[in-house]
Amino acid sequence: MKLVQIYQCLCDETRLRLLNLLLKGPLCVCHLHGVLGESQVKISKHLGYLKARGLVTAKREGNWMIYALPPERERPPELVANLACLQDCTAENAVFKRDRAKLAKQDLSCSPLAAGAARGTKAKTCF
Amino acid sequence: MKLVQIYQCLCDETRLRLLNLLLKGPLCVCHLHGVLGESQVKISKHLGYLKARGLVTAKREGNWMIYALPPERERPPELVANLACLQDCTAENAVFKRDRAKLAKQDLSCSPLAAGAARGTKAKTCF
DNA sequence: AAGCTATATTCTTATATTAGAATATAGATC
DNA sequence: GATCTATATTCTAATATAAGAATATAGCTT
Numbered sequence: 001m002k003l004v005q006i007y008q009c010l011c012d013e014t015r016l017r018l019l020n021l022l023l024k025g026p027l028c029v030c031h032l033h034g035v036l037g038e039s040q041v042k043i044s045k046h047l048g049y050l051k052a053r054g055l056v057t058a059k060r061e062g063n064w065m066i067y068a069l070p071p072e073r074e075r076p077p078e079l080v081a082n083l084a085c086l087q088d089c090t091a092e093n094a095v096f097k098r099d100r101a102k103l104a105k106q107d108l109s110c111s112p113l114a115a116g117a118a119r120g121t122k123a124k125t126c127f
Numbered sequence: 128m129k130l131v132q133i134y135q136c137l138c139d140e141t142r143l144r145l146l147n148l149l150l151k152g153p154l155c156v157c158h159l160h161g162v163l164g165e166s167q168v169k170i171s172k173h174l175g176y177l178k179a180r181g182l183v184t185a186k187r188e189g190n191w192m193i194y195a196l197p198p199e200r201e202r203p204p205e206l207v208a209n210l211a212c213l214q215d216c217t218a219e220n221a222v223f224k225r226d227r228a229k230l231a232k233q234d235l236s237c238s239p240l241a242a243g244a245a246r247g248t249k250a251k252t253c254f
Numbered sequence: 255a256a257g258c259t260a261t262a263t264t265c266t267t268a269t270a271t272t273a274g275a276a277t278a279t280a281g282a283t284c
Numbered sequence: 285g286a287t288c289t290a291t292a293t294t295c296t297a298a299t300a301t302a303a304g305a306a307t308a309t310a311g312c313t314t
Contacts, residue, residue: 003216007137012272016131029291042273044292049271063281063290078216085212089130089205111290125289139302156261169303171262176301190260190311238260252259 001054001076009055010086014038014046019069020096021103022056023087026068028111035102055079061112128181128203136182137213141165141173146196147223148230149183150214153195155238162229182206188239 009015017036021027033043047067050056056067069075069083090096108114110125136142144163148154160170174194177183183194196202196210217223235241237252 003220004138004140004143007134007143011131011134011138013131014272016134030289033291039274040291041275041293044290045273048292060280060291063288065291081212081215085208088208093130141302157259160261166304167261168263168305171260172302175262187261187310190258192261 001078003078005053006055006078006082009050009053010082012046014042015050016086016090017096017099018043018046018050018067019055019083019086020090020099022067022069023083024100024103026066026113027103028061028064028066028113030064030111031103031106031108031113032067034106035099064111066111066113128205130205132180133182133205133209136177136180137209139173141169142177143213143217144223144226145170145173145177145194146182146210146213147217147226149194149196150210151227151230153193153240154230155188155191155193155240157191157238158230158233158235158240159194161233162226191238193238193240 010019014036018032021032021035029040029043029047032047033040036043047056047058051058051067054070057070058065058067060066070079072080075083137146141163145159148159148162156167156170156174159174160167163170174183174185178185178194181197184197185192185194187193197206199207202210
């Protein structure tokens with residue numbers, strides 16, 4: 001993985017916000033969409049950009065696409081370093097904090113990410 | 128300083144190479160030009176880009192412009208973190224190592240950066 | 255002041271990025 | 285199989301970035 005490509009991924013505000021959330025764990029598009037409040041197309045395209053460059057992985061689960069950071073053991077050192085740095089830099093920042101707070105409050109029950117126990121109460125749709 | 132602006136500065140290979148060298152200390156344009164082997168215009172424009180966003184400072188000394196990272200006490204935390212990360216990520220990289228080696232070998236005597244003692248032997252021109 | 259050196263700016267062209275609108279697709283459900 | 289949901293792609297237009305060529309400028313030196 002080339003260093004400059006990592007920075008190319010990090011040089012857009014929307015992508016930074018996405019990565020900030022993915023640092024908390026895997027998420028499907030609809031939840032990222034819900035937290036950021038940006039259009040579905042915009043979210044999807046930026047996730048595609050990140051995926052094409054190896055910053056995130058994607059796997060389908062039924063209707064949902066689950067995006068995540070690559071498994072820790074497979075992250076090249078430059079990525080490890082920059083993700084740590086990003087986490088550090090976003091820790092006290094208002095926008096990123098708000099996004100994380102919004103994620104924490106969000107109903108995740110529509111997606112396969114919901115904890116097994118809560119599955120029964122799954123919402124019918126995301127939107 | 129906005130985080131995304133730092134990344135916008137870091138997302139170009141030429142600018143990464145410039146910053147890699149400036150991490151070693153202040154330098155004038157002609158030495159950066161000499162090490163990178165890129166055109167003077169290209170170097171100057173990228174330095175201008177970095178300066179406009181506060182990643183580097185510039186001061187004139189006679190004919191020379193001396194570029195440097197901002198004084199440590201004035202660096203916002205995001206910049207401190209990202210410069211440390213950059214130093215880490217470039218430490219073992221071939222291109223960046225070669226640039227540093229080339230800088231170490233380079234004759235700096237043309238510029239005001241030459242040590243006082245060596246001033247007498249100053250080269251007439253850079254090129 | 256004339257000429258030289260180091261550096262910056264302007265102009266132009268090529269390319270990349272970004273976003274929205276409209277549409278397409280994959281997989282589930284009825 | 286028709287429909288619905290979540291997500292992706294295509295098309296288009298606006299804007300940003302990057303690089304080179306030519307030229308300009310600031311400050312020395314003579």
